[in-house]
Amino acid sequence: MSQVFKALSDPTRRRVLQLLQKGPMSAGALCDHFEFSKPTMSAHFAVLKEADLVHAEKTGKSVIYHLKLSVLEEALLGFIHSFGGLAEAPEPPSKTEPEIVR
Amino acid sequence: MSQVFKALSDPTRRRVLQLLQKGPMSAGALCDHFEFSKPTMSAHFAVLKEADLVHAEKTGKSVIYHLKLSVLEEALLGFIHSFGGLAEAPEPPSKTEPEIVR
DNA sequence: CTCATAATTAGTCATTTAGCTAAATGTGGA
DNA sequence: TCCACATTTAGCTAAATGACTAATTATGAG
Numbered sequence: 235m236s237q238v239f240k241a242l243s244d245p246t247r248r249r250v251l252q253l254l255q256k257g258p259m260s261a262g263a264l265c266d267h268f269e270f271s272k273p274t275m276s277a278h279f280a281v282l283k284e285a286d287l288v289h290a291e292k293t294g295k296s297v298i299y300h301l302k303l304s305v306l307e308e309a310l311l312g313f314i315h316s317f318g319g320l321a322e323a324p325e326p327p328s329k330t331e332p333e334i335v336r
Numbered sequence: 337m338s339q340v341f342k343a344l345s346d347p348t349r350r351r352v353l354q355l356l357q358k359g360p361m362s363a364g365a366l367c368d369h370f371e372f373s374k375p376t377m378s379a380h381f382a383v384l385k386e387a388d389l390v391h392a393e394k395t396g397k398s399v400i401y402h403l404k405l406s407v408l409e410e411a412l413l414g415f416i417h418s419f420g421g422l423a424e425a426p427e428p429p430s431k432t433e434p435e436i437v438r
Numbered sequence: 439c440t441c442a443t444a445a446t447t448a449g450t451c452a453t454t455t456a457g458c459t460a461a462a463t464g465t466g467g468a
Numbered sequence: 469t470c471c472a473c474a475t476t477t478a479g480c481t482a483a484a485t486g487a488c489t490a491a492t493t494a495t496g497a498g
Contacts, residue, residue, distance in 0.1 A: 239345035242415070243338050244456085255419055261475060274457055276476055281455095295465050295474050303419075310416055313344070317357055317408070346486085363445060376487055378446055383485095397444050397495050 238309040241285035246270070247278050254288060254301035261297045340411040343387035348372070349380050356390060356403035363399045 241247050250264055265275045279299060282288045289300040343349050352366055367377045381401060384390045391402045 235350075236345050236347055239341050243341035243345050245338055246456095248337075248415075252418065262473090265475095270456090271458060272475070273459080273477080277456070280476090292464095292475095297475065306419070310412060313350075314412060316354065317405075348486095364443090367445095372486090373488060374445070375447080375489080379486070382446090394445095394494095399445065 235309055235313065237285040238287060238305070241281050241287055244278070244281075246275075247282055250278060250282065250299075251287065251301060251306070254299055255303075258291070258298045258300045261299065264299065337411055337415065339387040340389060340407070343383050343389055346380065346383075348377075349384055352380060352384065352401075353389060353403060353408070356401055357405075360393070360400045360402045363401065366401065 242251075246268060249267070253259060253264060253267060261276065261279060262272075264279070265272050268275060270278075279288065279290070282299075283290060286305050287302055289302055291298045291300060344353075348370060351369070355361060355366060355369060363378065363381060364374075366381075367374050370377060372380075381390065381392070384401075385392060388407050389404055391404055393400045393402060
């Protein structure tokens with residue numbers, strides 16, 4: 235979970251995820267959306283891979299990155315859930331309910 | 337937003353937030369839940385303050401930290417929303433809701 | 439006023455991060 | 469085979485992070 239939040243803490247990486255949200259994209263195509271060098275972008279991709287937020291599919295000369303939406307969901311919604319659901323709490327927390335504080 | 341995610345990327349800080357979820361707590365009381373030195377914890381508090389996730393209220397010798405739940409909500413739900421709602425889009429926080437942000 | 443307590447600041451250190459250029463790797467096409 | 473393209477790795481630097489101890493500030497109690 236820490237790695238997911240760490241990955242999300244950089245605006246470039248958040249933007250990469252948003253681009254991938256529209257569909258899989260090659261490393262080069264992703265790079266075209268930014269002004270950083272390709273090695274710098276490659277390092278950002280590696281952080282996203284490390285957090286398991288993307289999947290890299292190698293096809294020919296290119297590497298196609300895919301967003302792993304379910305991992306993002308699980309991390310964010312899981313964290314939100316540990317806060318009693320935050321805004322969207324479907325059930326009002328009972329006062330006697332045991333609180334799991336990990 | 338980057339600062340919120342950065343703050344959340346450390347497990348100690350996430351745990352601090354969860355402790356504060358149960359109610360305001362002094363710096364010292366928070367420290368008692370961890371084995372780190374007080375200055376180290378103070379630095380973590382500073383990161384949370386910087387991200388605007390907590391409010392520090394000075395009362396006498398103590399400093400009482402309060403969770404700013406609405407900021408956490410806005411960052412997480414706002415980001416989730418930018419992803420088309422992910423799993424299930426919760427209601428966006430109403431602008432007219434009287435939110436007490438301390 | 440003086441002392442003890444609560445918390446932060448100052449200063450240090452090792453590690454990580456984010457950026458770069460240059461070099462290496464791998465793959466498809468001529 | 470050889471070349472060009474796509475991407476990553478290697479190696480570097482500057483800045484940020486997270487931890488510590490020691491020192492400082494601020495406040496309430498005696």
